Structure formats: structure tokens, C-alpha cells
Amino acid sequence: MSIIEKAMTRHGPLEPGGLTLMPIEHEAAASAESLIEKAAKKQSSAEADRVPVAEDAPAEARAGDRYSQLGQINLVKLHKAGMITPDGEKSQIAEEFRLIKRPLITNVFNRAAPVKNANLIMVTSSLPGEGKSFCAINLAMSIAMEMDHTVLLVDADVAKPSLPGFLGLKAEKGLMDVLLDNELQLCDVMIKTNVEKLTLLPAGRGNRYATEMLASEAMSRLLQEMANRYRDRVIIFDSPPLLATTEARVLATHMGQIVMVVEAEKTTEDQLQDALAQIESCDVVGLVLNKGKALLGTDYPLYGY
């Protein structure tokens, strides 16, 4: 049995018709550039100083969203890095994340068989460099492009935050500041972006105890607040690697769903088993095979819950 098959038997059967993430071709980048620039300009000119908020949003959320900051995602840069951009272009990566997001969204909005805190989704992996941030951004972008779903993307790899770099925007205050400063609210540091339904919660000011703070009581309260207050919002956490810090495991205990990124031909069976053992508290775990062809000896793409 391959590492993936074994992992699946622990966490549930592998569904047929999954997918494999592969680096996409970049030749199209130049020609698509002007299109994306146009889309970016259009969106930014349409942004008002004050962010429009749904009429039926809870009062607290409305007040919160209204004062969040605005930030410009560099869509050209994102496209060049092989990520999904909201220009409607049919790319392989967009197709792949269409499949990845579907079961996650279904769980968030399934009122018949609710999954606790289903809107809190952590993207994680065993080690650095396996593609957590890449997948978290693509997942967030893919969900935000749907009509009905708003997404909050949280940079929870607080020791090595990389989302502002990938997105090409500046972020100063964030999660850490909210945990440290009682006066600060989430809405003070969230950045509303030029992708209409996508908001970013940056990691915030780095400090020596940043990762430890993920396992703090204050973080636990904040996560519960996020799960309840933004119940209809999909909240995606880009997390630290599970085998590098113990705090990622504590973060995982609050999550309704976890996406485990496995790097093809790199993540070993032992690493994956160890990482899965860290997140046994979460009932809904999906695996994404990143950066490669199928490990199963066939061309069959792989993704499973």
C-alpha cells in the first residue's frame, strides 16, 4: 500500500475522481498580463473608501467590515506564480481547486448534517516548502470567485508569514497584534482586498513567542469568535508545518476541516503518518497531492477525504 492509500484508510476512503496538483505552464502569463491588469484596475477604481457590507450581515460584522483596511493584491504577480486569479480564465490550477473546494464548501453550508466549526479550514503539511501557502491562496481565491461566498484568509504561519509576499501587498498589523492588544479588534487589522469577496488577516508583528501564541487561551477565544461571528464566511488558515512546531497541532484542534498538503515524491510516508497523528482531533481531513503526478503508479489523479 502506498503512503497515500494507508493515510486514506485511517481517515476515510479515497473518493474517485480526485485530482493531482501540478505546476502549471507559464507561457500564457505574458498574454494574460494585460487582461489581469485591466481587471485589477477596474476593481480598484470600483473600490469605495468605505467597504460595502451585506445588508443582512450581523450588526457587529457590519461595523467591523466597514472599517477594515483596503489592500491591492498584485494579480499579475499572482498569475506569474502559477496561482488562480479572478479573471475567469480556464486554467488547470483553477479546475483543480474547483474540485478541492467543493466538499469543503458543502460541509460549511450543510445544515442537515452540520460539521462543528466547518467554516474554519486549516491548510497544513508536515514540513516547510510543501505548498501550504500556495494551496491556501488558491483555495481562498477559488472560493472567493463564487457568487455567494466570502472568504477570510488568515496568515497563521506567524513565525514565517508569506502571504503578503505572494499577494504583493503590504501588511503591518494582524493576528498577533489582536492577541497582544486588548484595544484592537479583528476588524481593525483585516485587509479588504481588490478581489471583492476576499479579505486577508495578516500574521501581524513578529515576536519571539509568535508560534506559542497560536496555542494560547486568547487565540482559542479568538477562533471561537471567528467561527461564530463570521459563520457564513469561509475562513482559511495558512498554518505552520505540523512537524516543526507543536502549536500547529493545537491550532488544528479548533478547526472544522483540515486540508493536508502532501508534496509528491518528497513527503515521506513516516512524515505523513506523523503529521496525520497530530491532527487526529479533526474529523474532516482531506489530502492534496501537490507538485507532481500520481504516486500510485498510474496517472490517476489523487484527492480524497
Ligand SMILES: Nc1ncnc2c1ncn2[C@@H]1O[C@H](COP(=O)(O)OP(=O)(O)O)[C@@H](O)[C@H]1O
Ligand atoms: N503546485 C505548485 N505549482 C507551482 N509552484 C508551487 C506549487 N506548490 C508550491 N509551489 C511553490 O513552491 C514554493 C513553496 O511553497 P509554499 O506554499 O510557500 O510552501 P509552504 O507554505 O508549505 O512552506 C513556493 O515558491 C510556491 O510558489
Ligand SMILES: [Mg+2]
Ligand atoms: Mg507557507
